[in-house]
Amino acid sequence: MYKLLFACIFLSVTGVTFGQTKKSSSFIDEEIRIPVPKSELYVRMRGNPNKPLIINLHGGPGGYSGIDIKLMGPGLESHYLMAWLDQRGCGKSPVSSDSTLLNVSQYIEDLNIVVDTLISRYHKTKINLIGTSWGGMYGFLYVLNHQKKVGAYACVDGKANSQYQNSSLIEHELRLIEKKLGQNPSQKERETLLAMQEDLQRIKSSNFEKFYLDVNRIKHEYPPKLGFNAYFADTSKIISTKSILADSALLTLMKYSPKEYLAIGPKAERVNRAFRNNPDYNNMNIEPELRKVKIPVSVIQGEKDYVVGIKHAHLIYDALTDLSPEKKELHIIPNTGHVPAIENPVILNEILNSFFGKHAVD
Known part of the structure; x- marks a missing residue:
């Protein structure tokens, strides 16, 4: 079954039109591992340490961050310090030996440890967040629990109401x-x-x-x-796992050997099964809680995203009732499905840079 999940979570694309990230004396590329209860989390730090820090929350549950470095990194790393986080049991983070810790409350605790660690390590006052798909809900859950630590949040094809x-x-x-x-x-x-x-x-x-x-x-x-x-409005953008494994430059960028990359599929299955067989997760609805959000939020969704439902972005935007029009944005990207970083990276890059250019906190 993990092969099916692997096909939807781990995707790449040819012809991404972002410019290459310009390396300079202020550009860093560091791999760090942050201890959390009974495990540790892998974080790849790339970008300018003198700029605002943005933590990327990948999708899933069970996704990984490596491909986001290829898809979103070139448009962001020149302007921000990006933290590409692999969630518990995912990507280059270790397999979770205790499946009872694969749950929402533990993930919030994990992220808070990451936030505190990165704020201290890179001398920041706050962090900023990007959350995609499941990461979109994850980001809102963190904001609702630790809002004072977050400057601004971009929710990309995320959800707030699982029902x-x-x-x-x-x-x-x-x-x-x-x-x-x-x-x-x-x-x-x-x-x-x-x-x-x-x-x-x-x-x-x-x-x-x-x-x-x-x-x-x-x-x-x-x-x-x-x-x-x-997932996709344009299915020609989907390429196979075989094609990813044949792309040595991509594997090098992500710092994966072919064997390591194949290992994340079974890890994805383990994480996804734990979450998906939990009725509390499957029925989670934080829509009423979004009225408590006071930080700037950008809500972004593909026009033809059937995974979360094509009106989910409108639902989220309307639920952010305490935010003035100056502090919340709604962007529907035309002819795009659930993965705008693949189908429409240039538009997504423009939205993210405009939003964080106005609202990111250092």
Whole structure:
């Protein structure tokens, strides 16, 4: 099963149009490991240490940060000190020997240790955050618990309401099934559609208690049968794990050997299974809590992101009721799915640099 997760979490792209990060005497590239309860976390520090510090929170749960250095690093590292963090059990952080620590509250504690360590090490007053996908919710959870330590936050295709996320994708698929059933399909296709319809209704009424296998069905197995991709508007941007492994320059940039890179797939499965088989995580809804957020926030989403639901960014933006229009932004990137860093990196770079240029705190 980890191969399925690997396909969605670990993606690369050819032809990224960011300029190369300009190296200077003020550019650093350091690997550090930060102790946390019963483990340690890997952080790659790249950029200008004299500029505001931004911690990147990758997606998943179970993703990794290495590919973000390729996709977002060139547009940010000249202007900021970037901390590319691998979350507990992910990427170049060690396998989590205790799966009971793969949970939201432990991840918040972990991130707070990272924040305090980096503030002290690099002599900052606060940190700033970018969170993508699951990292988008993770970032908001941290802000809600430790708001005084954060200067500004950019949420990229993140979520705040898991119930909306899950139901939105299922409802989209059920609508597509109804449409296809009304187009006089063959008997075999009709049976397939009716079986999917029945299974989606089961999942919808399950309360998402044991969701690990089901979430792979609704995100990966059923969409191609229904004529869409939940993650990408332009599926030509997806390249295989094999292609990543053949890209020696990318592996060198990420500091992975082929063997190390292949090892992150099983690690992703372990982390994702622990989270996805937890009904509290699957039904987490922090939308009402967002009224407490007082720091500047940029909410960014691809127009055709079916993974979190195409209106999720609007939901988040509207829930930030204590922020004036000067302190919150909403950006919907056209013809883009769940991964704008791959499908539309130039626009994403412009949004992030404009936002943090105005609001990042050093």
